[in-house]
Amino acid sequence: MCKIKNGFSSFMEKEINEIPEVISRVKQEYKTKDMSEVRAIIQAAPFVHIAACGTAYHVGLMMSRYLEEIGKRSKVYIASEVATSPPLITQDDISVVITQSGETGDTLNALEHFKKQGLKTIAICNVDESTIARSVDFNLSTFAGPEISIASTKAYCAQVLVAEILVKGMPDADCRAIEVISKSPEIKKKAKRFKNIKRILFLGKGEDYVTSLESALKVKEITYLHCEGFATGELWHGPLSLLDSKTLCIVYGDCKKSIDTVAEVIVRNANIWHVSGDYHPIEKIIHAQLFALYLSQEKGLDTDKPRNLVKSVVG
Ligand code: AGP
Numbered sequence: 001m002c003k004i005k006n007g008f009s010s011f012m013e014k015e016i017n018e019i020p021e022v023i024s025r026v027k028q029e030y031k032t033k034d035m036s037e038v039r040a041i042i043q044a045a046p047f048v049h050i051a052a053c054g055t056a057y058h059v060g061l062m063m064s065r066y067l068e069e070i071g072k073r074s075k076v077y078i079a080s081e082v083a084t085s086p087p088l089i090t091q092d093d094i095s096v097v098i099t100q101s102g103e104t105g106d107t108l109n110a111l112e113h114f115k116k117q118g119l120k121t122i123a124i125c126n127v128d129e130s131t132i133a134r135s136v137d138f139n140l141s142t143f144a145g146p147e148i149s150i151a152s153t154k155a156y157c158a159q160v161l162v163a164e165i166l167v168k169g170m171p172d173a174d175c176r177a178i179e180v181i182s183k184s185p186e187i188k189k190k191a192k193r194f195k196n197i198k199r200i201l202f203l204g205k206g207e208d209y210v211t212s213l214e215s216a217l218k219v220k221e222i223t224y225l226h227c228e229g230f231a232t233g234e235l236w237h238g239p240l241s242l243l244d245s246k247t248l249c250i251v252y253g254d255c256k257k258s259i260d261t262v263a264e265v266i267v268r269n270a271n272i273w274h275v276s277g278d279y280h281p282i283e284k285i286i287h288a289q290l291f292a293l294y295l296s297q298e299k300g301l302d303t304d305k306p307r308n309l310v311k312s313v314v315g
Helices: 013-018 019-030 035-042 054-069 105-114 131-135 154-168 177-181 184-192 207-223 234-236 256-267 283-298
Strands: 047-051 075-076 092-097 118-126 138-141 199-204 226-230 247-252 271-275
Touching: 013 019, 013 154, 019 177, 019 283, 035 118, 035 138, 035 154, 047 054, 047 105, 054 075, 054 092, 054 207, 092 105, 105 118, 105 131, 118 131, 118 154, 118 184, 131 138, 138 154, 138 184, 154 283, 177 283, 184 247, 199 207, 199 234, 199 256, 207 226, 207 247, 207 283, 226 234, 234 256, 247 256, 247 283, 256 271
Parallel strands: 047 075, 047 092, 092 118, 118 138, 199 226, 199 247, 247 271
Antiparallel strands: none
């Protein structure tokens, strides 16, 4: 296992900077991989059940959107809910579990549940030798390499890309991860400016909603700030009461709704950071990962080892 930071301030910073090479590796590996069997199984299935925890759950939400784009029904479950609130399963449905470590107890339990129901199983997993990777019918490797920082960064990007390749095929556009990473000095300045902010709300629609959820998890994990992700339209249904001068709203998207949101936020004296532009979800999340990293460093926290958290929740 590579335990050298290569001159970076933390493993998290090193791992974010590895994203461009991870993206290239995933594309290279999947260019020649025969996916026909696993794709045929998805095509034939009436319904896809997806289970995962934390960051990997957000990959599941992204995958579910991709499945919807190709006309395939699916549902994403928080893995710890599967055994206690069993999903309605019909014959020939299939299941997908997503996990960086391949050892997460809740995800393993969900997988066992799906197997008992007789479902075919697919994993999107970063550790080929892990329990989950070895227990499924099809394991799709994510080639992110060892991830040491507790906050998952490069593994999330690799998982999203593998889900996209599996469901929709190889993306045409080149990933502009390097371009986003080159904005690090600007993002660092924002982190300095918002060092004492009390709460952060991330808002977005569609894929941006998923990015908002993952952004909020990333920032709360390593800064200990109260952060939440919302679908932009939900702002008017409760969260509006949170807006004040100690709140930062990071709004993803270009649509009219996001412009209305920006106006709403400004009028309530909350701080706003509008992240617009035609960016892929992977490019957008790198932005949030870097912001989380620098905010955590501004607060003098241990970015790689946030309090109370472990890399893999096996129990
Ligand atoms: C990610 O930043 C978190 N540390 C956490 O949510 C993690 O994604 C979750 O515990 C699932 O882990 P896994 O991907 O190894 O199954």
